[in-house]
Amino acid sequence: MPKVILAINAGSSSVKVSAFSYTPGKDDPKELAVIQIAGLTAPPATLTYDRGDHHVKNQELSESDLGTNVQEGAYEYIIKTLSSDKGLTELSNTDDIDFVCHRVVHGGDYDKPVRIDKDTYHHLETLSDLAPLHNAGALEIVKAVHAKSPKATNIAFFDNAFHQTLPAAARTYAIDQEIATRNKLRKYGFHGLSYAFIARAVSTHLSKPLTGLNIIALHLGSGASACCIRAGKSIDTSMGLTPLDGLPGATRSGSLDPSLIFHFTHEAGKMSHGSTKELHITTAEEILNKKSGWKALTGTTDFGVISQKASEGDEKCKLAFDIFVDRIVDFVAAYYVKLGGKVDALVFAGGIGEKGVQLREAVVAKVECLGFALDEGWNAKPGEQIVVEIGKEGHNHKVLVCRTDEQAEMARECAVDAEELRK
Ligand SMILES: Nc1ncnc2c1ncn2[C@@H]1O[C@H](COP(=O)(O)OP(=O)(O)O)[C@@H](O)[C@H]1O
Ligand SMILES: CC(=O)OP(=O)(O)O
Ligand SMILES: [Mg+2]
Numbered sequence: 001m002p003k004v005i006l007a008i009n010a011g012s013s014s015v016k017v018s019a020f021s022y023t024p025g026k027d028d029p030k031e032l033a034v035i036q037i038a039g040l041t042a043p044p045a046t047l048t049y050d051r052g053d054h055h056v057k058n059q060e061l062s063e064s065d066l067g068t069n070v071q072e073g074a075y076e077y078i079i080k081t082l083s084s085d086k087g088l089t090e091l092s093n094t095d096d097i098d099f100v101c102h103r104v105v106h107g108g109d110y111d112k113p114v115r116i117d118k119d120t121y122h123h124l125e126t127l128s129d130l131a132p133l134h135n136a137g138a139l140e141i142v143k144a145v146h147a148k149s150p151k152a153t154n155i156a157f158f159d160n161a162f163h164q165t166l167p168a169a170a171r172t173y174a175i176d177q178e179i180a181t182r183n184k185l186r187k188y189g190f191h192g193l194s195y196a197f198i199a200r201a202v203s204t205h206l207s208k209p210l211t212g213l214n215i216i217a218l219h220l221g222s223g224a225s226a227c228c229i230r231a232g233k234s235i236d237t238s239m240g241l242t243p244l245d246g247l248p249g250a251t252r253s254g255s256l257d258p259s260l261i262f263h264f265t266h267e268a269g270k271m272s273h274g275s276t277k278e279l280h281i282t283t284a285e286e287i288l289n290k291k292s293g294w295k296a297l298t299g300t301t302d303f304g305v306i307s308q309k310a311s312e313g314d315e316k317c318k319l320a321f322d323i324f325v326d327r328i329v330d331f332v333a334a335y336y337v338k339l340g341g342k343v344d345a346l347v348f349a350g351g352i353g354e355k356g357v358q359l360r361e362a363v364v365a366k367v368e369c370l371g372f373a374l375d376e377g378w379n380a381k382p383g384e385q386i387v388v389e390i391g392k393e394g395h396n397h398k399v400l401v402c403r404t405d406e407q408a409e410m411a412r413e414c415a416v417d418a419e420e421l422r423k
Contacts, residue, residue: 107158
C-alpha cells in the first residue's frame with residue numbers, strides 16, 4: 001500500500017509544502033502536489049498550487065487569511081487547501097499521513113535527520129535564537145501538525161547537516177577557542193537540503209559520479225548563500241554561525257564589519273522589542289536580520305521588482321542589484337581558487353537564481369575571465385527540466401540553473417531511511 005509523506009519547508013519569506021506517495025522499499029517518492037505561500041515579507045502573500053493538471057498561480061491572500069504568526073498561518077491555510085481538494089484523495093483524511101518532514105534551519109550539532117519527540121523538540125527550541133527568522137516558525141508548524149495529525153511521525157531535517165564536512169580552517173572563527181568550544185561558536189552553514197539536492201541533480205545531469213563532482217553552487221532566495229562543493233561534499237559556504245553571514249538577503253545585511261552595529265545604535269546589546277517568550281533577540285540582531293538587506297536599500301524585498309526597476313534606471317534598485325552581484329562574485333572567485341580551477345559548473349538556484357535572468361547575466365559577465373560565459377538565449381528562457389544548461393558552448397566551465405527542491409530532498413531521504421527514522 002502506498003503511504004503519504006508530507007514535506008514542509010518554512011523559509012523566511014515562504015512556506016512550501018509537497019505531498020508524496022511512497023511504497024516502502026521502492027523507488028523515489030512520487031510527487032502528488034506542491035503548494036506554496038510566498039511573499040510573507042512583501043504582502044500580499046500569494047498562493048501557488050500544482051496538482052496534476054490543476055494549477056493555481058499567485059492567487060493573492062488577505063492578511064486575515066494568515067493571522068499574526070504568518071508561517072504557522074500559512075501552514076494552516078495550506079493544509080486546509082490540500083485536505084479539501086477532491087482531486088487529492090490521498091490527503092482527504094490527514095490521519096493517512098505517515099511521515100511529516102520538517103525543514104529545520106538550525107540543527108546545531110545534529111548531523112542527520114531525527115524523529116521529533118519531546119526531547120528533540122525542546123532541544124531545537126534552544127537553537128531558535130541562532131536562526132531568528134526560521135526555527136521558531138518551523139517549530140510552531142511542528143506543533144500544529146502534531147495537533148492535527150497525531151498519528152504521523154514527525155522528522156526534522158537540518159539545513160546545516162550538509163556542511164558537516166567543512167574543514168577546520170573553514171569552520172573555525174579566529175576567536176578564543178575555549179569560549180568557541182564551550183558556546184559552540186563555529187560556522188554551521190545553511191541551505192544544505194538545497195545543496196544536497198543540487199549536487200545529486202547536477203551529478204545525474206552531467207553523468208558524473210557525486211564523488212567526482214566539483215561545483216560552485218549559489219542558492220539565491222530571500223536568504224542567499226554560496227557553497228563550494230568538492231567531490232560532492234561541502235568544503236566551504238558563505239553563511240556562518242547563523243544565516244545572517246555572507247550574502248545580503250531580503251531583510252538581512254549579510255557580512256559586515258562586526259564593529260559597525262555599535263556605531264549604528266547605542267542599543268545594540270539590549271533585547272529587541274521583537275523578542276518573545278520563544279525567541280530572544282537583541283536590537284543588533286533585529287536590525288541586521290529584519291531591517292536590512294533589499295528592504296532597507298529599496299523598500300521592497302522582491303528581487304524581481306528590484307531587477308526590473310534597476311534596468312529602468314532606478315538608482316536605489318541599481319545599487320542593491322550591484323551590491324548583490326559584487327558580493328556573489330567575491331564568493332565565486334574564492335571558491336574557484338579553493339577548487340584549484342577544477343570546476344564542473346557554476347550553478348544558480350533558489351527563487352532569484354532560477355528566475356533572475358538579469359542577475360545571472362551580470363554575475364557571469366563578471367566571472368568571464370575564469371572561463372564562464374552565458375548563452376543569452378538560453379539564459380533568457382531556460383527550459384523546464386530540473387537542471388538546465390545556460391552556458392555558451394565551447395567554454396571551459398558549464399553554467400547551469402537547477403530548480404532546487406528542498407521538499408523532494410527531505411522526502412527522498414525519508415523514504416530511504418524510513419524504518420530507521422521511525423524508531
Ligand atoms: N523574476 C524574478 N527575478 C528575480 N527574483 C525573483 C523573481 N521572482 C521572484 N524572485 C525572488 O525570489 C525570492 C524568493 O525565493 P525563494 O527561494 O522562494 O525564497 P525563500 O527564501 O522564502 O525560500 C523572492 O525574494 C523574490 O524576490
Ligand atoms: C537559511 C535561509 O536563509 O533560508 P531561506 O532562504 O529559505 O530563508
Ligand atoms: Mg528557501
